[in-house]
Amino acid sequence: MGTIQVPANIMDPRLERYGDYRRLAKARPITYLIAQVDNRSDDTITMYEVVVVTNDGQQIEATSVSDYVDIWRDAFATEDGDVAKYNQGIELSNSSNFYLHPGAKGTAILGAKEPIKTVKRVFVYPAGAFDRVEARRTS
DSSP: OEEEESSOOTTOGGGHHHHHHHHHTTOOOOEEEEEEEEOOSSSOBOOOEEEEEOTTOOEEEEEEHHHHHHHHHGGGOSTTOOHHHHHHHHHHHHHHOOOBOTTOEEEEEEEESSOOOOOSEEEEESSSTTOOEEOOOOO
C-alpha cells in the first residue's frame, strides 16, 4: 500500500538535494514523483518503474531518481572534472536507491524526463518489470 504524488510539489524539501545537484551539473529539469510505501507484501519492493498515462494518451515513464543522479554525475567525469562533485553524486545516488523489505515503510523518489500536466492512469511496477499494479486516485 501507499501513496504517490504525481507530479510532486517541486518545493518539497525532500527534493532540494536533487535539484541542487542537477543545477550543479547544468542538466535539464525533470518531473519528480514521491511515493510513500508501506510494504505489506511478502516481496521486496524497489519501485522499479511508474508509468503515467496522460489525458491525451501519452505514456510517461518514471524511474528511480538515482538513475538521473548517475547521468548528472557524468558531467563531472571528464579529465578535468570536479572529483568532489563527482563523489557527491555517488553518495546521492547510493542514498537514493530504494529497497524495501516486507513489513517496512519508506519513501521513494522517482523522476521522469517529460513534464506531467495531466494524469489519467498510473501504473506502478513495485518489484520489477513484470509485476504491475494500477494506482487509484485519492483526490
